[in-house]
Amino acid sequence: MTGIRVALAGNPNVGKTTLFNALTGSRQHVGNWPGVTVEKKTGRINRSGHAIEVIDLPGTYSLTACSADEVVARDYILEERPDVVVQVVDATNLERNLYLTTQIAELGVPVVIALNMADAAEAGGCAIDRERLSALLAIPVVRTVGIRGEGLDDLLDAAVREAETPPHHEHTVGYRNDVEAMIASLVGVLEADKDLAERYPLRWLAARLLEGDENALAKVRESPVSPRVQALLSTIDPDECEAAMADRRYDVIAAVLPQVRTAGARGMNVSEMVDRVVTDRYLGIPIFLALMWGTFELTFAVAAPFVALIEAGLARLSAAVAGSIGPAWLASLVGDGIIGGVGSVLVFVPNIFILFLILSFLEDTGYLARAAFIMDRLMYAIGLPGKAFIPMLIGFGCNVPGIMAARTIEGERDRLITILVNPFISCSARLPVYILFAGAFFGAAAGVVVFLLYVLGIAAAIGSAKLFRHTILPGESSPFIMEMPPYRLPTAGTSLLHTWSRGVMYVRKAGTIILAGALVLWCLASFPFGVEYGSSASLAGALGHLLEPLVAPLGFDWKIAVALLFGFVAKEVVVGSLGVLYGAGEEGDALSTAFLADPGLSAATALALMVFVLLYTPCLATIATIRKETGSWKWAGFSVAYGLVLAWLLALIVGRIAPSFIGGA
Amino acid sequence: MEPSDQNAPLRGAVTTLDCIGPACRCRIVGIRASGALRKRLLAMGMVPGADVEAVRAAPLGDPVEYRVKGYALSLRRAEAGQIEVVPEEE
Numbered sequence: 001m002t003g004i005r006v007a008l009a010g011n012p013n014v015g016k017t018t019l020f021n022a023l024t025g026s027r028q029h030v031g032n033w034p035g036v037t038v039e040k041k042t043g044r045i046n047r048s049g050h051a052i053e054v055i056d057l058p059g060t061y062s063l064t065a066c067s068a069d070e071v072v073a074r075d076y077i078l079e080e081r082p083d084v085v086v087q088v089v090d091a092t093n094l095e096r097n098l099y100l101t102t103q104i105a106e107l108g109v110p111v112v113i114a115l116n117m118a119d120a121a122e123a124g125g126c127a128i129d130r131e132r133l134s135a136l137l138a139i140p141v142v143r144t145v146g147i148r149g150e151g152l153d154d155l156l157d158a159a160v161r162e163a164e165t166p167p168h169h170e171h172t173v174g175y176r177n178d179v180e181a182m183i184a185s186l187v188g189v190l191e192a193d194k195d196l197a198e199r200y201p202l203r204w205l206a207a208r209l210l211e212g213d214e215n216a217l218a219k220v221r222e223s224p225v226s227p228r229v230q231a232l233l234s235t236i237d238p239d240e241c242e243a244a245m246a247d248r249r250y251d252v253i254a255a256v257l258p259q260v261r262t263a264g265a266r267g268m269n270v271s272e273m274v275d276r277v278v279t280d281r282y283l284g285i286p287i288f289l290a291l292m293w294g295t296f297e298l299t300f301a302v303a304a305p306f307v308a309l310i311e312a313g314l315a316r317l318s319a320a321v322a323g324s325i326g327p328a329w330l331a332s333l334v335g336d337g338i339i340g341g342v343g344s345v346l347v348f349v350p351n352i353f354i355l356f357l358i359l360s361f362l363e364d365t366g367y368l369a370r371a372a373f374i375m376d377r378l379m380y381a382i383g384l385p386g387k388a389f390i391p392m393l394i395g396f397g398c399n400v401p402g403i404m405a406a407r408t409i410e411g412e413r414d415r416l417i418t419i420l421v422n423p424f425i426s427c428s429a430r431l432p433v434y435i436l437f438a439g440a441f442f443g444a445a446a447g448v449v450v451f452l453l454y455v456l457g458i459a460a461a462i463g464s465a466k467l468f469r470h471t472i473l474p475g476e477s478s479p480f481i482m483e484m485p486p487y488r489l490p491t492a493g494t495s496l497l498h499t500w501s502r503g504v505m506y507v508r509k510a511g512t513i514i515l516a517g518a519l520v521l522w523c524l525a526s527f528p529f530g531v532e533y534g535s536s537a538s539l540a541g542a543l544g545h546l547l548e549p550l551v552a553p554l555g556f557d558w559k560i561a562v563a564l565l566f567g568f569v570a571k572e573v574v575v576g577s578l579g580v581l582y583g584a585g586e587e588g589d590a591l592s593t594a595f596l597a598d599p600g601l602s603a604a605t606a607l608a609l610m611v612f613v614l615l616y617t618p619c620l621a622t623i624a625t626i627r628k629e630t631g632s633w634k635w636a637g638f639s640v641a642y643g644l645v646l647a648w649l650l651a652l653i654v655g656r657i658a659p660s661f662i663g664g665a
Numbered sequence: 666m667e668p669s670d671q672n673a674p675l676r677g678a679v680t681t682l683d684c685i686g687p688a689c690r691c692r693i694v695g696i697r698a699s700g701a702l703r704k705r706l707l708a709m710g711m712v713p714g715a716d717v718e719a720v721r722a723a724p725l726g727d728p729v730e731y732r733v734k735g736y737a738l739s740l741r742r743a744e745a746g747q748i749e750v751v752p753e754e755e
Binding site for chain 2: 064211246247250275378380484
């Protein structure tokens with residue numbers, strides 16, 4: 001059995017993911033491309049004696065090296081040399097799609113075109129002569145309908161056939177005479193470097209050099225022929241060459257199209273009609289807000305019974321464990337440590353699955369592009385792209401899905417900033433802490449205090465976004481150049497599969513980190529042997545005393561230090577830990593009374609504490625998610641450190657200035 | 666402003682894409698942007714010679730949706746201002 005590697009390329013919004021899912025079914029592996037946060041999906045198929053590995057390349061409009069997606073796609077084809085590249089082409093939008101084809105073909109790899117959404121094109125009265133297209137491009141063209149799984153066998157057969165055919169001529173665009181002359185001179189020079197000639201198609205490399213492509217220039221910088229290349233390049237204007245080549249590619253496409261396509265009369269366009277309403281000057285924003293509110297409601301309301309079910313199940317499990325395991329320490333390890341730790345992950349699962357289902361629905365229908373279109377102006381003002389609105393909104397429910405929702409943002413820097421400021425959006429887990437303290441110390445004004453905390457969170461997010469933009473992640477927000485894809489009805493299968501694979505990945509990856517974190521905290525709270533869980537005599541208590549000088553300027557004592565320490569697992573745990581430490585249980589009233597009786601706790605201290613809880617390290621689940629989404633511990637660590645510093649500073653300021661407003665400390 | 670492209674048709678003055686009103690058509694005569702933005706625009710079909718139609722502005726006035734090469738593309742006015750066009754007569 002021979003192995004064949006098939007790389008799936010194509011523009012965004014052409015149904016590539018659907019086709020990939022239809023080809024590989026559930027036999028897919030989801031990971032990240034090394035070094036970048038671009039999702040990498042691979043799948044395996046066995047077909048007529050061939051083990052076919054399908055690699056889903058990121059969706060790109062071109063193969064210049066402007067975005068992480070493009071670099072990943074291009075480097076994979078260049079460096080890993082797949083046996084064949086299958087380009088998924090939207091049959092309803094041939095002109096722009098074929099632009100990418102001209103670039104892939106230049107890379108000198110065998111190419112097969114999957115003419116996808118062929119049914120939609122035909123329904124629109126647009127007939128495409130596949131044989132003619134295939135003959136003109138010298139590339140096999142297969143008709144596919146990804147959502148119904150049509151044409152998959154033909155596509156695989158064509159891919160296998162191309163992979164096994166010895167490489168034939170390169171099907172490339174012929175450029176303007178002066179450009180061709182430059183390419184020929186450059187190829188002549190480059191040929192002298194055998195190493196380069198072996199690694200890259202020289203015509204492709206020469207064309208990229210003419211365009212002033214940074215990535216290509218870097219490839220020849222170390223070569224002995226570099227000075228001669230530079231000498232040749234100094235005579236041309238790369239911008240002019242690039243425009244001439246792009247123009248020529250479109251010319252070639254424009255020459256092909258009339259020969260292969262009989263365009264039907266453009267009838268009533270449903271997408272245009274929907275857009276007239278949803279992007280309307282007056283209706284656009286209300287509709288957007290209503291949809292976002294609906295997303296938020298569904299994510300948390302629909303999930304609530306499932307969350308309750310999981311919580312009840314976990315409680316039963318803990319009780320059963322407590323009753324059946326002999327040594328008390330082991331029962332505590334399993335009950336408080338493992339079940340508690342894993343449980344803190346599991347309770348998020350319903351929210352995450354529902355959120356991803358809605359998000360993939362919004363994305364697959366094409367509405368997400370409209371949402372970005374509508375919100376871009378507002379978000380641009382605070383230094384974020386339009387799409388960053390959705391992660392922020394979802395963050396009010398829970399930062400974990402909020403951070404995961406940032407995946408829809410293309411620009412790497414924009415995405416990082418969106419992820420890093422998300423923890424300041426006050427998630428629902430912080431609310432129990434506010435309710436307890438605001439209720440105990442501010443009485444009737446509690447509502448205002450909680451509201452102001454939410455506003456402070458938003459202000460911290462905006463301020464931090466601006467700060468990051470000017471310091472650690474400098475540069476303009478990436479330009480907004482976005483396709484508005486036609487509205488489409490997604491299939492349930494695709495959305496569910498999408499949701500499932502991402503959800504499972506969350507449980508597996510985040511779960512292991514959280515389990516480890518929860519076990520460490522259990523050990524701190526339980527050792528030395530025989531102490532009461534989390535009490536002053538435990539290691540956690542000792543750590544609280546150790547940390548006390550650090551938080552003393554904020555007016556916090558060792559008990560609060562311990563509670564904040566436990567808050568790392570999840571913010572609501574702060575309440576439970578204080579209950580244990582004050583010996584009042586988790587009952588709100590008893591705890592409020594205990595607070596008021598504590599002379600060390602004033603209204604100003606309570607306010608500082610709430611500010612601290614709002615801003616310091618979100619929770620283990622969020623840290624694990626940041627680690628996973630950014631692909632590095634560096635950013636997760638930065639988030640923790642930055643959050644702690646900001647929380648400490650603002651809590652100090654609030655604690656100092658609050659007495660003058662609320663009277664008496 | 667100096668004429669940026671000697672190939673520009675004589676009729677109609679050269680202006681920039683952000684100055685084109687809704688439902689108006691124009692032809693691209695030059696791209697002022699450079700670097701990554703230029704590459705991005707070219708890849709998306711904003712090439713000299715292409716016909717562009719302004720479809721609508723977002724509710725807050727920016728960005729603007731255009732129709733080019735048979736599909737819909739939205740750009741901020743800042744980016745559209747880098748594209749030189751000549752309005753087309755009906």
